[in-house]
Amino acid sequence: MNLYEYQGKELFAQYRIPIPKGKLAVNRSDAVGYALQAGFPVVVKAQVLTGGRGKSGGIKVVKNEAELDRAVDDVFSLRIKGFAVEKVLIEEGVNIDKEIYMSILTNRATEKITLIACGQGGMDIEEVAKKDAAAVLKMDIDPLIGLRSHHFLKLFRHLEISDQSVIYQMKHIAGKMYEMFNELYLSLVEINPLIITSGKRVLALDSKTVIDDNGFPFLKEMERFANQDDKNRDEIDAKNANLSFVALDGDIGCIVNGAGLAMATMDMIKHFGGDPANFLDIGGSSNPDKVVNALKIITRNPRVKAILFNIFGGITRCDDVAKGIKEALLKSPISLPIVIRLTGTNQSEGVEILKGLKLPATSSMQEAVKMAVEKCGGVK
Ligand code: GDP
Numbered sequence: 001m002n003l004y005e006y007q008g009k010e011l012f013a014q015y016r017i018p019i020p021k022g023k024l025a026v027n028r029s030d031a032v033g034y035a036l037q038a039g040f041p042v043v044v045k046a047q048v049l050t051g052g053r054g055k056s057g058g059i060k061v062v063k064n065e066a067e068l069d070r071a072v073d074d075v076f077s078l079r080i081k082g083f084a085v086e087k088v089l090i091e092e093g094v095n096i097d098k099e100i101y102m103s104i105l106t107n108r109a110t111e112k113i114t115l116i117a118c119g120q121g122g123m124d125i126e127e128v129a130k131k132d133a134a135a136v137l138k139m140d141i142d143p144l145i146g147l148r149s150h151h152f153l154k155l156f157r158h159l160e161i162s163d164q165s166v167i168y169q170m171k172h173i174a175g176k177m178y179e180m181f182n183e184l185y186l187s188l189v190e191i192n193p194l195i196i197t198s199g200k201r202v203l204a205l206d207s208k209t210v211i212d213d214n215g216f217p218f219l220k221e222m223e224r225f226a227n228q229d230d231k232n233r234d235e236i237d238a239k240n241a242n243l244s245f246v247a248l249d250g251d252i253g254c255i256v257n258g259a260g261l262a263m264a265t266m267d268m269i270k271h272f273g274g275d276p277a278n279f280l281d282i283g284g285s286s287n288p289d290k291v292v293n294a295l296k297i298i299t300r301n302p303r304v305k306a307i308l309f310n311i312f313g314g315i316t317r318c319d320d321v322a323k324g325i326k327e328a329l330l331k332s333p334i335s336l337p338i339v340i341r342l343t344g345t346n347q348s349e350g351v352e353i354l355k356g357l358k359l360p361a362t363s364s365m366q367e368a369v370k371m372a373v374e375k376c377g378g379v380k
């Protein structure tokens with residue numbers, strides 16, 4: 001799960017990683033009020049779950065009161081990569097002397113934890129790496145040994161930092177990032193930029209924090225961060241309904257039995273030029289409630305334009321799935337197009353029930369997938 005900048009910074013504060021003073025505002029008048037309290041210069045930062053806000057006008061440094069209303073209005077009116085701005089972080093402005101990139105992440109390729117650092121912070125790190133690979137330092141950390149002095153030596157040499165006070169602060173910050181990474185089951189903690197002020201203070205100006213969802217059972221208190229955006233909310237509700245569900249960005253809502261078939265369904269959707277809105281395995285049980293719950297979660301997603309059922313009846317019985325569809329439609333009619341592929345155990349009983357609902361079913365997966373893609377406007 002991705003955290004917003006302000007949530008990541010809440011964790012930074014907990015771990016004593018220094019951040020600028022700031023306050024979250026959920027409307028324009030609060031934003032203006034907090035900015036006036038903070039004094040000038042003040043920074044208005046859009047809170048959206050995507051990077052590159054600076055480039056899209058989502059970060060405004062405001063020098064005086066005359067510019068404030070306009071800046072707050074501008075940021076709240078933005079759409080950044082499709083995300084509306086509903087919250088802004090109001091932060092004290094700071095003097096930047098140097099911007100650094102620093103992150104700790106799970107490295108699947110080396111099966112280690114990797115610390116990445118670069119002296120050209122603030123910018124898109126992938127771009128920097130493309131132009132000048134040597135500018136980006138990557139150090140593997142053996143999780144059994146941890147972050148040690150030799151890592152720090154390499155880090156400060158690479159960043160060309162020799163000031164004792166800065167070294168001391170950076171060591172504290174890197175150590176705390178590593179501690180946080182391990183204790184909170186993170187797959188990424190990134191500070192870009194980590195800045196050195198003209199007064200030689202080191203501060204985390206931005207935060208990108210990703211929690212490995214597998215850590216949630218051990219981190220009850222982290223659930224306070226969930227429910228903050230619709231994708232997370234869908235995944236949590238699905239988990240409570242015993243559904244394996246992963247929210248995606250496309251427009252075809254998928255209801256499939258079996259994880260393998262669900263993966264194959266998504267592959268086939270992509271193959272025919274469509275885009276799945278989710279991965280969903282309703283499992284092998286014969287329980288119509290699961291279908292009812294799945295439809296509830298999928299249909300409340302405003303991006304979904306069509307629903308595709310792909311049921312291969314083994315232990316799952318086709319008539320039970322059909323009953324679930326019927327129950328769900330009786331409770332709340334669905335106006336979206338529904339495409340159904342049904343084959344296997346009790347297929348004819350299932351098809352009969354669906355006929356009563358005027359929902360045709362096919363036994364061909366290809367045919368069903370193609371139809372769903374068409375219902376969503378064809379190849380993307
Ligand atoms: P991102 O574009 O989404 O990564 O947003 P960041 O929080 O990283 O901000 C982008 C850039 O805005 C930073 O690299 C800084 O150059 C600048 N910026 C952010 N906060 C301040 C501030 O308090 N003072 C100044 N002068 N610049 C800032």
Ligand code: MN
Pocket residue numbers: 122192193206207
């Ligand atoms: Mn940034």
